[in-house]
Amino acid sequence: MLESFRGGKVARWFKGRSMWLLHFCTGCGAIELPPSMTSRYDLERFGIIPMASPRQADVLLITGYLSVKTLKRVITTYEQMLDPKYVIGFGSCTINGGMYWDSYATINKLDYYLPVDVYISGCMPAPDAIFAAFLELREKIEKGEANGYKLYKIHYERYKANQDKVFKNRGIIEGED
């Protein structure tokens, strides 16, 4: 009974009303987050607040391009988050490489490595677009369509193979035993 309540409509409604995002500035998109979180736009009106630790967060924002060095940390972070968890891809760079499509250091397509629930276009997406993305994500959560975290488990082999392709030394994050 508890299990069915967890995935049920009421629980999903609460999840959509309280999306905690992880404070991780992965790329330049992070510059539009402070304006949307502080007084001028105020994301907190929708119960969206930044969290310091991945254990507490529900939404992982990939704010723009990801260098391979960051991608390694992002995946570790993503795997540390508790289910259900959602990923929002910010701007062109996460969709098809954006400005850095021919750079040797940044990945081009985020969904090879992580399941993405919602993409926003733009380079920078304006705060309104960020709001639109969050509201879209809320709608998807309420409908039960934001299943990225389930897909990650189902297609884990594929994601892992893609990740291994870009990491030359997987798992060795400096200082981690």
Place this chain on the structure above:
Amino acid sequence: MGIKNYFSPVSALKFLVKKPVTVRVPYEKKEPSENYRGFHINDIEKCIGCGNCARICPPNAIEMVPMTEYPKYKDMKVEEGKRIKKIPKIDYGRCCFCALCVDVCPSFSLKLSRERIQVETDKEAFVFIANNDVSYKDNLGYVANEKSHLLGLKPKR
């Protein structure tokens, strides 16, 4: 440092009774400025298919495709021996909204609108042929003028 400095922060409490500065997006709309660099609009009839925009695009977001790829002109008759006009297809997974393409468009057919919100789940939806049939076609944003045009051309009246 006087005693004043201990208690001066209390003045911040006056904002308890003042009106917040928040723009309540999405209930209140924040209008983009006059020449905002939003999504592309292309007047396909006016476009001459020169490919300047594709060549100047820094992230290679523009690909020139035959006009017949656009649904509206799908059944267009092509005369024998004539090339089909090519029109720009733009990938918003690459575009950086710099508007350089607008500033080199010799026919002034390519323009930017003020529309800036596109949220999708499917990333294929970000590739589209710039056209004039979109809902925001009258919401013009960045349009090249004679001072900004990089080739020094003047828009025709």
Place this chain on the structure above:
Amino acid sequence: MLFLYNIIIVPIIAILIGLLFLGIARKVTARIHRRYGPPVIQPYFDTLKLLTKEDNITHGVMYMLGPAIGIAGSLLTLFFIPIGKYALFSMHGDLILVLYLGVIGSLGMALGAGDSGNPNAAIGVSRGLSLMLSYEFPLVLAIVGVILKYNTTSISAIIQKQVTSGWWAIFVIPLSALVFDIALQGILGEKPFDIPIAPHEINSGPMVEYGGKYLGMLQIFASLHLFTELALFVDLFLGGGANIITFSLKMLVVFLLAIFINAIMPRFRMDQAFKFYWKWPAILGLISLIFVFI
């Protein structure tokens, strides 16, 4: 029967009011920030969401028991504090008992967080314990002031004496009340004393590894803790309350004061907080004791 009924209803009221207060705090802080802030009932959403999250991580038994011990400690404290007309367990010396029991919650947190194996949590716990060491001294001074003034160690008796004399203790021994309020800022973990959870320094400290339903339990613990400590202040210095509504209003006033200070103050460094607590509140507490003796 009524007793059993109360034992269930009082904690639920306490949790609901505590969460509501957290929501009010967020709303008020938002207004000082010049924004609208979340709905007042946002903490309910947050807690319910956290409780329905899946838990695929554990760090051992203590990690799971930590929040439970915290809640148990706070509940136990709650039962000894008269809330409005509810006074479940009341006896001589319960003030001393409350002082002891109040620590259990924090210690449970410390045990649980210490087991999570994250250095940030360890630093947070050590900071939390040092902070406890700092505010306990002025806190005890303030409470001793109250005990000596009313010549009893029963909270109910203190309330009774305040009501019959017609003067709340805050007007009789204002310095002790002030000292207690300063200590309360530390107990509630509001700025400038939110050192144990400083997100910019140690990534939210003790609860850095807590997520899902454990974090939800911590949220409940936080609201219970908030409720008990505010209730203690209202009982000791504001003459308790005739019913739950006036009682809550008195608590809200005390809480708003803490929130205002929270919004306009940066955080102390640990050594500065320690020095501060053992200097000004301690001196004021001693002066207050002298006044009580005279």
Place this chain on the structure above:
Amino acid sequence: MKTYELFIGPQHVGITGNFSVILELEGNVVKKATPNPGFLHRGFEKLMEMRGFIHNVPIVCRICVPDPDPNEANYAMAVEKLLGIEPPPRAKYIRTIVLEFSRIASHLFTFGGHAGSIGLYTIPNWTISDRDFILDLFEMLTGGRVYHIFIYPGGVRRDLPDGFIEKAKDVLNYLEKRLDDYNKLYFDSYMFKKRARGIGIINKEDAIEWGVTGPNLRASGVKADTRKDDPYAAYGELDFEIPVLTGGDAYDRIMIRRMEVVESIKIIRQALDNIPDGPIREKVPNPMRFIVPPGDAYVKVESSKGEYGYYMVSNGKDKPYRVYIRGASMTHGIHILEKLLPGNYLADVSQIMFSLDVCPPEIDR
């Protein structure tokens, strides 16, 4: 006492952007700090070699995200030096206005970051929302909120729109009024002094030797500013002061930025009042065949973080042969942090980083 390692970043609240510092701690005191950059590396210098001179204009502003315009100005100036042209006076004035607004915006961001790092969350909410009014001005002028892509080689992209001068003056008046509020809550307050005084001191000699630049250098008592020493844009014709403080600690580094905001407001007012008429762009090669004569040039501007230098080599083709970007944070973020952090409390690590105004994308590029 046993030492232990603590990772600050890359996922950490108290870090400026995506950056990592590995701390070796003994109790609460930092023994050794090893900055670990590279999380924002995009290989800009390589990308710029692969693209034409005009294609690089939209790219360079992405190097420093909070303060993009000095990059654009610097790139444009480097190309102009190689082409041997000067932008027209009106373009110079418009550049000055844009650069100074960008400086104010960046400083407001820094105030917010620093106040947040010591736990005063009201200030970030105020300053960053006030910065938004400057972004609105940018949007009006250039069409973009964050990335302006406005300063071209040879001049600027568009003329000032109608009503811009009045709106800009309104924003300046508003900011001046708000500075009073910041003063009361933050700059003058007792707690701010208590936290920031005596933290992370750089003395004058060390500052020169270690390569500190910009506001951080001026906070240590050296009166040096590229805007005065090597004037670019319209700075040579405007009247302004360079504030200097001598403490060299976190407090002075924040206060000097506050004084710079006041000076910037003064500069913008003058520039708005004295802006000359005329063309906004000098003739440059056709963008489709933007060929720059061979040679090399080093240009620098004063950004809000410090000295910003571009070393550009051209071999006579339509692409730059080599561009080297000297970001101000290159020294601040690596070398200075290594020197300053040991001996400080863990609680002050993030404060020192914010007071140095380290901008990680500048380091990584």
Place this chain on the structure above:
Amino acid sequence: MVEGVVELIKGNFSDVEIVIPEHQEKRVHISVEKEKVKEIAKFLKDNGFRHLSFITCVDWIDEGKFELVYGLYSYEEKIVVLIKTKIDRDNPKQETLLPLWDQAQTYEREIHEMFGVYFDGNPGLTPFILEDWEGIPPMRKDFDSRKYSQITYDSEAK
């Protein structure tokens, strides 16, 4: 003044090529042998050029040389001096400037990583910005970033 700096260098060093670039005020470019870099840098440092702005490298692949560029700045004269020297591309080695400026470490580490130039006497040439990089250093002209990106990031693993 620029002339003063030129006189100063000419008076103390004989085989130094000095160029005052066109259209650029307050800039002096000098080209020297690679062995002389440290000596001339020390001389300039003693004469007021105390700020090391940057060290960078240019890959002249057609000539088979790396060109190292050192930027020094004087807060008194307000002049930038660029010291340029060419080193062999096949055996890229150069003496470190660490004894003169501690902060040279940052720049030398970066050049080592991006171009593969070794600095004799610098103990800390550890990976700096890139992680686990294999193959040719990315900033060399013979490294094709576009091709690398296509191979590595534009297709899924099988």
